[in-house]
Amino acid sequence: MIQYCNHCGANVTFIIPPGDSLPRHVCNACGHIHYENPRLVVGCVAEWDNRILLCRRAIEPRHGFWTLPAGFMENGETTSQAAIRETHEEAGARILIDAPFAMISIAHINQVHLFYRGRMVDAHFAAGEESLEVRLCDPEEIPWDALAFHSVKLCLERYLADRAKGTYDFHETALPAP
C-alpha cells in the first residue's frame, strides 16, 4: 500500500489526477503520480525426452505444490529471456525456446501469466533456491491434484492436448476471480 511518495517522501492522496480516469496515489508535495500496473509472470513448458519439467515450490505462496518454472519478468529483459532465466534459476535447466504457448490474464491479482514452449538442451536439471525438488514427468505422472496454480493446470492441459493432436496453437484466456 502506497502511503509516501518514493521521490520526495511526502504523503500521498488517492485521487483521480487531471486528465486521468482512474484514482492514483499522487504526492501532496511534488505531485508525482505513482502508477501501479499488472505484472508479467513468465515461464516455460520445457521438454526432455517427451517428459515435462516441473518444480515443487520451496516458497510461498503454495509452498510444497508443483509448478512450471516461472517467475516475475525483470526490467531490462525480453519475455523469452525471462522464461530462459526462470527455468535456469528454479530448475537448473538450460532451454531453447520454441514459441509462446499460453497467455493467461488473472485480473483479480493484477498478473498476466505467459508460458513458452521449449526444449532442454541436455538432461541436466537441479532444484534452485526456490524449489524443493525438480522432476521430469511423463503426462501420467503429472501431479494434477498438487499443482500450485490454476494457470499452470490450464497451461499443462492445453499443452498435452496440443501435443496429442500434433500441432501447437497460441492460447489466450483469462481466469475468473475465485
Place this chain on the structure above:
Amino acid sequence: MIQYCNHCGANVTFIIPPGDSLPRHVCNACGHIHYENPRLVVGCVAEWDNRILLCRRAIEPRHGFWTLPAGFMENGETTSQAAIRETHEEAGARILIDAPFAMISIAHINQVHLFYRGRMVDAHFAAGEESLEVRLCDPEEIPWDALAFHSVKLCLERYLADRAKGTYDFHETALPAP
C-alpha cells in the same frame, strides 16, 4: 527514481536483498523491497470495411505522430479488456477482439507491447483526449514515415503481410536497443 519507502517514508538503499540476485530499492527502516517490473502496453489493429484505425497522438512522447490505439494495461483488467478500453478511449471506437496478434519486448524501456486483431462494431470513431485525430486508413494510406513507434510499424507490416496471405499468425519478437 525511488529514494523513499512508499510504506513508511524512510530512505531506501539500492542493494541485493538476501536470497535475491538483483539489486532492489530496500527500505532502511521497515525493510520493504520496492520491485520494479516491465509494463504491458496493450492495443489493437482494428478494422472497419478493410481499413485500419489509426490515431494521431496529442501527447508526448511522439506528439503529432500516428499510432495504433494502445496504452498501459491497468490493474484489475485482462489484456483483451485493456485493448478494448484503449481503443475506446483513444479512438472512440467499440471493437470486438478476434485474437492476439503481436507481442514485442522492448527491454531497454522495460515494456512489452501486445497488439490484438479486432473489428469495429460500427463505423463510429472520434478522437479521444490523447488523440489529435483518428482515421480509417487503407494500406496505401498508412503514414509509414510518420508512425510514432517502431513496434507499431512492425505490427502493421506483419498485419498487412498476414492479411495478404489470408492467414494470421501470432508474432513474437523483440526490438533491439537504439
